[in-house]
Amino acid sequence: MKKLVIRGGKPLTGEITINGAKNSAVALIPAAIMADSEVVLEGVPDIQDVYSLLDILNDFNVKTEFKDNTLKIDPTNIASIPMPTGKIQSLRASYYFMGATLSKFGEGVIGLPGGCFLGPRPIDQHIKAFRSLGAQVDDDFGVITLTSPKGLQGTRIYMDVVSIGATINAILAAVKAEGKTTIENAAREPEIIDVVSLLTKMGAKIRGAGTSVIRIEGVEKLHGTSHTLIPDRIEAGTYLTAAVAMGDEVRVNNVIYEHIESYIAKLDEMGAKMEIGEDSILVHKSDNLQMVSLKTLPYPGFATDLQQPITPLLVKAMGKGTIMDTIYPQRVKHIPELNRMGANIRVDGDIIRVEGPSELSGAPVKASDLRAGASLVIAGLMADGETEITGVENILRGYTDIVGKLRALGADIEMFDDGQEEA
Ligand SMILES: CC(=O)N[C@H]1[C@@H](OP(=O)(O)OP(=O)(O)OC[C@H]2O[C@@H](n3ccc(=O)[nH]c3=O)[C@H](O)[C@@H]2O)O[C@H](CO)[C@@H](O)[C@@H]1O
Numbered sequence: 001m002k003k004l005v006i007r008g009g010k011p012l013t014g015e016i017t018i019n020g021a022k023n024s025a026v027a028l029i030p031a032a033i034m035a036d037s038e039v040v041l042e043g044v045p046d047i048q049d050v051y052s053l054l055d056i057l058n059d060f061n062v063k064t065e066f067k068d069n070t071l072k073i074d075p076t077n078i079a080s081i082p083m084p085t086g087k088i089q090s091l092r093a094s095y096y097f098m099g100a101t102l103s104k105f106g107e108g109v110i111g112l113p114g115g116c117f118l119g120p121r122p123i124d125q126h127i128k129a130f131r132s133l134g135a136q137v138d139d140d141f142g143v144i145t146l147t148s149p150k151g152l153q154g155t156r157i158y159m160d161v162v163s164i165g166a167t168i169n170a171i172l173a174a175v176k177a178e179g180k181t182t183i184e185n186a187a188r189e190p191e192i193i194d195v196v197s198l199l200t201k202m203g204a205k206i207r208g209a210g211t212s213v214i215r216i217e218g219v220e221k222l223h224g225t226s227h228t229l230i231p232d233r234i235e236a237g238t239y240l241t242a243a244v245a246m247g248d249e250v251r252v253n254n255v256i257y258e259h260i261e262s263y264i265a266k267l268d269e270m271g272a273k274m275e276i277g278e279d280s281i282l283v284h285k286s287d288n289l290q291m292v293s294l295k296t297l298p299y300p301g302f303a304t305d306l307q308q309p310i311t312p313l314l315v316k317a318m319g320k321g322t323i324m325d326t327i328y329p330q331r332v333k334h335i336p337e338l339n340r341m342g343a344n345i346r347v348d349g350d351i352i353r354v355e356g357p358s359e360l361s362g363a364p365v366k367a368s369d370l371r372a373g374a375s376l377v378i379a380g381l382m383a384d385g386e387t388e389i390t391g392v393e394n395i396l397r398g399y400t401d402i403v404g405k406l407r408a409l410g411a412d413i414e415m416f417d418d419g420q421e422e423a
Pocket residue numbers: 023026092093120121122123124125126127161162163164165166187304305326327328
């Protein structure tokens with residue numbers, strides 16, 4: 001079992017560099033199998049979700065090489081293999097193999113995905129998109145079988161909810177469908193633009209990524225190419241929060257400000273002192289933080305993935321504030337753990353009520369999901385004394401070398417592994 005031990009209260013100073021986006025990487029990798037030759041991805045983060053996908057590619061007989069953040073994917077000898085259980089459940093984004101295999105082979109057998117438990121995470125809009133394109137989709141107790149006996153035909157797909165995964169899966173399935181497809185009420189996240197950039201370089205014809213209407217004209221084949229990932233806006237937001245909490249001159253490099261504008265605006269409202277550079281953000285010492293209220297929304301609104309990381313910062317602020325996660329109202333597993341460390345937070349139906357300021361003290365806590373983990377790491381950096389975090393595997397799904405990066409800033413953080421499985 002791995003655990004993180006943080007001795008908090010140390011000021012953070014220095015520079016760190018943000019890696020390529022997890023939520024891009026996990027879509028680009030399945031998308032790459034749709035090419036007929038090698039795809040090279042640059043800036044791929046060194047995270048467990050990437051390794052889980054490489055394991056799955058290996059089962060599909062796809063050759064891969066991953067070194068120094070460059071990932072070479074050669075799908076020349078790919079085989080259509082059913083993936084009903086097992087590795088497919090180790091992460092959320094394995095659902096992209098539904099769209100990718102449907103497009104590549106006209107068929108696929110893919111089990112329901114895993115990933116963070118944030119409350120119900122249905123995939124009805126993904127299935128609706130596949131069916132609209134003419135696929136037959138059968139759900140046998142969580143094993144999704146996709147076939148397309150008459151091929152896939154371009155169509156109009158209206159998404160009932162704004163969904164990143166369903167939008168990307170619809171794009172993957174539609175790029176080689178016959179004729180034109182329009183996706184309406186599409187998600188607009190930067191990762192969608194990144195996936196469309198790769199597919200376009202592979203030969204796909206797609207317009208409108210980053211808007212709520214995406215138009216696709218089917219092509220017959222997709223070829224190999226190379227592509228560099230966008231930086232991870234959630235990783236950037238996480239380190240910016242740690243810097244606002246404990247920093248004194250911390251520069252966060254490789255940030256696209258426009259991707260986290262709504263987050264920066266909230267930190268600004270709290271009174272954080274930041275200087276926005278061309279591709280970096282410098283955080284000065286920020287005292288007397290003001291309490292704020294916030295609501296998560298689809299992009300360009302405040303990202304749900306940053307709701308948990310910002311919570312400990314609110315704990316440090318003066319006054320009463322509320323957090324409403326409209327995307328995942330049940331994304332609250334960090335709250336009891338923060339309270340164990342001395343926070344004063346109440347979950348009241350779909351509203352999280354924070355009253356501050358509270359001094360945090362180190363305690364044994366569990367990271368039940370990825371961003372709950374980020375939240376607890378930030379709390380641990382802020383707390384007086386020692387915090388021991390278990391559930392570290394969840395954190396490693398999405399953060400490259402979190403220990404090394406924080407140590408470089410002066411944090412007292414160590415990871416231990418006793419080699420035993422977590423209970
Ligand atoms: C791998 C990846 O990119 N994960 C991100 C992605 O997850 P994911 O793509 O799974 O999340 P979605 O954008 O699909 O979910 C948004 C909302 O739509 C609902 N919904 C979604 C699909 C569907 O078929 N039916 C439905 O009702 C969900 O329950 C949720 O309330 O976006 C989430 C919301 O920004 C982020 O927290 C995740 O980090």
